[in-house]
Amino acid sequence: MKRILVLILATFLFPMPLSSLATELSFNFQARSPALTVIRGRAVCLDSAGKEVGSAFGCPGTSSAFGFASKDGRLYKFLPADTMTPLFTDNRVRQRELQITARLHSGDQLEIIKVQSVKEGKLYDIHYYCDVCSITAYVPGLCPCCRNELEFRETPP
Numbered sequence: 001m002k003r004i005l006v007l008i009l010a011t012f013l014f015p016m017p018l019s020s021l022a023t024e025l026s027f028n029f030q031a032r033s034p035a036l037t038v039i040r041g042r043a044v045c046l047d048s049a050g051k052e053v054g055s056a057f058g059c060p061g062t063s064s065a066f067g068f069a070s071k072d073g074r075l076y077k078f079l080p081a082d083t084m085t086p087l088f089t090d091n092r093v094r095q096r097e098l099q100i101t102a103r104l105h106s107g108d109q110l111e112i113i114k115v116q117s118v119k120e121g122k123l124y125d126i127h128y129y130c131d132v133c134s135i136t137a138y139v140p141g142l143c144p145c146c147r148n149e150l151e152f153r154e155t156p157p
Contacts, residue, residue: 034103034111040118041070043088043098050077068100068110076108084112086139087126092152099123117154124154 044052045059046067052075053059066088068076078085087093096117102110115138116123127136128150130143137143137150 034105036101036113037104037110038099038101039068039070039076039110040097040099041068042096043067043094044069044075045094046077068098074108076110079105079109079111082110082112084115084138086141087115090140090152093117093126116157119154123157125157127153127155129153 044067046065047053048065050065050067052067052069066078066085068078070076093115096119099116099118100110100112101114101116102112104110115126117126118124127138128140129136130146130148130150132148133143133145135143135145135150140152141150142148143150
């Protein structure tokens with residue numbers, strides 16, 4: 001907030017071309033944005049301590065915390081506010097090898113951008129679809145329109 005105020009004051013006191021200001025703002029923004037990463041592995045259930053529990057076929061108890069176990073053995077957690085993690089409540093998704101495109105935050109926390117399944121070396125987009133309403137969603141559940149169960153689909157990108 002302080003930098004923005006300084007930039008606004010500097011703009012009025014020491015005018016500079018807009019292109020220079022845009023470059024400066026872009027540079028500062030890029031320095032703070034988390035790195036984009038692509039990871040292959042499997043979604044896993046986590047206990048309250050953040051340790052892997054359960055199996056691809058089910059999470060023990062009422063676990064709603066999920067992580068991502070990469071092929072190289074690293075365990076990532078998802079940001080608590082990530083709206084894409086309900087995707088992993090579906091056992092079919094946890095049973096598949098996945099490729100996740102995400103922003104990597106500190107503490108090995110991922111913010112999901114895209115989840116794809118890997119079949120025979122090929123990528124497939126995962127989504128849920130309502131044939132009645134032609135609505136696509138990225139988490140399982142009921143259609144927001146007709147309230148029918150959304151159909152699980154995997155399609156080539």
